Amino acid sequence: MSQASLAKPPRSAEKSAAATVLSMLWRDKLAFVSVIVLLFVFLCALLGPALLGDLATDQNLRGRNSPPFDLSRGWAFVLGGDALGRPMLARLIYAARSTMLVAAGAVIASLIVGALFGLVAGYMGKTVSQVIMRLADVIMSFPSLLIAVVVLYVLGPSILNMILVLAITRIPIYLRTTRAEVLEVRERMFVQAAIVMGASHWRIIGRHILPQVAPTLITIATLDFAFVMLAESSLSFLGIGIQPPDVTWGLMVSQGRPYLGNAWWLAFWPGLCIVITTLALNLLSNWMRVALDPAQRWRLEARSTTDE
Amino acid sequence: MNDALLEVRNLSVDFHTARGTVHAVKQISWSVGRGETLAILGESGSGKSVSASAVMNLLDMPPAHIVEGEILFGGQDLLKVSYEEHRALNGKRIAMIFQDPLSHFNPVYSVGWQIIETMTAHGRPADQARARALELIARVGIPDPEAALHKYPHQFSGGQRQRLMIAMALMLKPDILIADEPTTALDVTIQAEVLALLKELQRETGMGLVLITHDLGVVAEIADRVVVMSKGEIVEQGTPREVYHAAKHPYTRQLIGAAHGKGEINILDIASPVLLEVKSLCKTYGAFTALNDVSLTLHRGQSLAVVGESGSGKSTLARAILRLEGVDSGQAVWKGRDLIGMTARDVLGMRREIQMVFQDPTQSLNPRMSVYQIISEGWDIHGLMPDRTARQAKVAELLEQVGLAPEHARRYPHQFSGGQRQRIAIARALALEPELIICDEAVSALDVSIQAQVIALLDGLRQRLGISFLFIAHDLGVVRDFADTVLVMKAGQIVESGPTGQIFSASQHPYTQKLLAANLDPDPDVQAQRRLRASDG
Amino acid sequence: MTKLIGQRAVASLLSLLVLMVLVFFLSRLTGDPAVLFLPIDATEEMKEQFRVLHGLDRPLLEQFNQYVLDLLQFDFGDSLRKARPALDLVLEAYAWTLPLALLTMTFVITAAIILGSLAAFKVGGFFDRLVSIVSLVGASAPDFWIAIVAIMVFSLSLGWLPTSGVGSVAHWILPMAVLFIRPFGLIVQVVRSSMLSAQSSAYVKTARAKGVKNLRLIFIHTLRNGMLPVITVIGDQAAAMLNGAVIVETIFGFPGVGKLMIDSILQRDFNVVLAAILVTAVAIFLMNILIDIAYGLLDPRIRQ
Secondary structure, eight states, rough: OOHHHHHSSSSSSSOOOHHHHHHHHHHHHHHHHHHHHHHHHHHHHHHHHHHHHHGGGGGGGGGGGOOOOOOOOGGGGTBOTTSSBBBBHHHHHHHHHHHHHHHHHHHHHHHHHHHHHHHHHHHSSSHHHHHHHHHHHHHSSOOOHHHHHHHHHOOOOOOOHHHHHHHHHHHHHHHHHHHHHHHHTSSHHHHHHHTTTTOOOOHIIIIIIIHHHHHHHHHHHHHHHHHHHHHHHHHHHTTTTOOTTTTTTTHHHHHHGGGTTTTTHHHHHHHHHHHHHHHHHHHHHHHHHHHHHHTTTTTHHHHHHHHH | OEEEEEEEEEEEEEEEEEEEEEEEEEEEEEEEEOEEEEEEEOOSSSOTTTEEEEEEEEOOOOTTEEEEEEEEETETTTTTHHHHHHHHHHHTTTEEEEHHHHHOOOOTSSSSHHHHHHTTTTTOHHHHHHHHHHHHHTTTTOOHHHHTTTTTTTGHHHHHHHHHHHHHTTOOOOOOEESSSTTTTOOHHHHHHHHHHHHHHHHHHEEEEEEEOOOOHHHHHOOOOEEEETTTTEEEOHHHHHHHHOOHHHHHOOOOOOSSSOOOOOOTTTSOOEEEEEEEEEEETTTEEEEEEEEEEEEETOOEEEOOOTTHHHHHHHHTTSSSSSSSSEEETTTTTETTTHHHHHHHHHHHHHHEEOOOHHHOOTTTOOOOHHHHHHHHHHOOOOHHHHHHHHHHEEETTTTGGGGGGSSSSGGSSSHHHHHOOOOOOOHHOSSSEESTTTTSSHHHHHHHHHHHHHHHHHHOOEEEEEEESSHHHHHTOSSSEEEEETTEEEEEEEEHHHHSSSOOSSHHHHHHHSOOOOOOOHHHHHHHHHOOO | OOHHHHHHHHHHHHHHHHHHHHHHHHHHHHHOHHHHHOTTOOHHHHHHHHHHHTTTTTOOHHHHHHHHHHHHHOOOOOTTSSSBBHHHHOOOOOOHHHHHHHHHHHHHHHHHHHHHHHHHTTSSSHHHHHHHHHHHHHHOOOHHHHHHHHHIIIIIIIISOOOOSSSHHHHHHHHHHHHHHHHHHHHHHHHHHHHHHHHTTTHHHHHHHOOHHHHHHIIIIHHHHHHHHHHHHHHHHHHHTTOOOOOHHHHHTOOHHHHHHHHHHTTOHHHHHHHHHHHHEEEEEEEHHHHHHHHHHHHHHHOO
């Protein structure tokens, strides 16, 4: 097989990186759709509130619990109206912002802190590593719901505190992964080769170890984004997460719960939004696992060359 | 051949991969008779294992696809029998052993359980299987068979595992044993023992042996007939003597030409100044002694080989000199200054002067850096050659020096073959214009023909640039054409040292002699003479 | 093996200590329980009485000493809410949570191993795709939403199952079904990929060369190796369930430890919270040891 690969040098090196990624994405239709869904959700979160103006917050008592798929009140009410007569569609777009903000904030914060400590734990000597790992064990053995409740009680339930809470509970995931990967990579021959050339610790970490570890971390972060979204919505559902007037999809489900008998759409749509988004994240993460692994990437790469 | 037990006829197998269809083997035919040993010789990617996998029904289909051919055994075509019929033959009439016995044993079951399973899988009673297992474990030379039965694969050494693998294969006295590179992962002295065991067992049972190998020496030692494979085709066949002395196909001739141990021996120039002097290095890991009072002297322009089997401490020596590992006591004086006691700042200066080439180029090159980045990294580290155009020119020059093209600079390591990757690693070492290059098993992961090319490259660099080499190897044959001085290590100690010619013609220490004897010569006549002498003595 | 268990014990003990201290100060610093528990029109005297009764009037350090001493004797004090020993309440709740968790986990493990192995047996086939999709959706859906939708469909629309409470077998169906989905989705994915990698390993090739039968190949040679990563995930999921299925128990009014914990937290009944945490920690610790032992039984390389 090595014969074949030599005879036909892959052209990926010549193509721009973005084009390669796009063509690999196109090979996996589910991942492609996932990216579009996620882009759409992010755009809603980013631009939605500004475009909607007061539509999402104006109460309209005559539109209370108006049923979905009825266009007589305008497009905004296509998914029905909520208990205060606000259009569901507008509420969903409006809630996307806080939902995404909390999840993204928590993932980024825990990724940075976890990866940093994981690098240190993996690269430094045994004692430092042991201390950091025991700390991670302690965090892991706390019931995460309890951490959440405790911190939110002390600091008060705000979006920022919500991010803090979720970030703390997710740090061990990145820490452990990073450490395990660093331990493996630092024994690899090319790291030894860099040491022989006289490379500094910073160069070895930055140029040789981090680039190998990063793909795994990004893949996990994608998966974790879904997990954090679910955790946030659970907390908000229990009433100890996001508080009105802020709103997330999880809180919307909670708010719709009393109306289960007569207005199912209040709780149904926001839950569906959560499912679709987390499903897309899961699918994307599965794709990344293949695409970012040089040993497996050919599955996506090569087929795209035969297409051309 | 009418007395053939197993015959492969016109077999063609394709692999349908994402990169397109690869013709793994094309119309190959071979056969093996009772008591006969057939060697299938080829380098990596030659398709030498494919036909054996087809015989055992081990090909995954897809991606494999058998295009045409027959495999005749016991009057039937194995490609036409049902899965169940084929299964009944595997292990019972035809058995197979593999290259890496650690991964080919199931890690979670005891070896006894696995050996016994060969018989119980074919409906034999367990107590009978157990008795036979004990008998065979003793036969293949494992001490205390009763205890060995209950141990797990990871509790044995590599050589023992391969012996156990052989015992497992022979449980039902198969007519044919297929051995896929059975000794490649083993030390030379262990290799000799395992080959001898295979031969004895063959004599006892009269089985046909199909031996897949890349090593001409193994062929010369054990084969009755040999087929040479290249790019999926059989390019040559005959007895080992015919093939060795009268090869017709250019590939075979190239392969035989590449076999080491035939060139002129380098002579050391004692007049050149001393570059490195290692004095009484000692290093222990717990109870294990890695280095025991090791001393050596290396002159400018010298190529010094350190030869030893696994666990001899040869790699620890290299790592200690490079300050990759600390030592317990001793000195390594580099141009008048002791490396062992150097401060971190001074070590950085030393890092420019001593470079290293590692065993496996697949692992020693960062997969996410381009060749240009890999070669120029040393300049970044030491703040050399700030000018970009000068750098590009120098990288191009280095690539040409090691036999690659300047345009390769933009590519990534995975786009090269193993030999090319090792050339990149050598270019990286040369970039810093070192005075000493330490090669740690730098050619042992490469195919034989590639080995010869890389060694020729290193020798050329030594002559042209006056670089000194410390060449670490497990194989005496490899160092013969390159080194001017040889050190033989065993269990952390240097047991013998001297000029290459002296070591090869008049070695004093019994261990060196054992190594030399175990080192198989590619010439079947030489091997036959050695065997004769051994049986006389 | 023993070292592994020792490490676990140290980590669990450490986190328990941190928790104990944390819970103590939180319970004293985040508001006055007297205000929370007594009626709004309670007099200052009544509040004072309440504080004396629960030792809340003494200096903080003295309270802490007493608290630690009590804990060492497994005395968690009384529940402020129900005026009964906190430990009793927790153990009663566990009597509900434990069967729920054990039963659900048994179903999850059985289904995930069988379906995951079968999916891996024929990769890319119809069954494999079906299992992949179902498991992905299962792992992606928030349990509170599934619970709500399930109530909507099976209780409100169809009227087949009760919405909440305990008392009959029917009351257990919805909580178990909802609890089942996420762990099943996660574990089945791990089973599938781990069986796949075990199947392509070298020792399976050896077994095939020995003439071992197909079923034996899957269930004797691959399954035991493939189970190793699966066990870790099972442990994580089981631990989460022992923590109390807070959401599911709340929605279905199931009197388990999760519901008890969240109710106690919301009402600052910290003695109960503490007791619940300690009991849970012990349960999780024991389960982790079981997991370690299972690991050791499956893989001889761990035993040394």
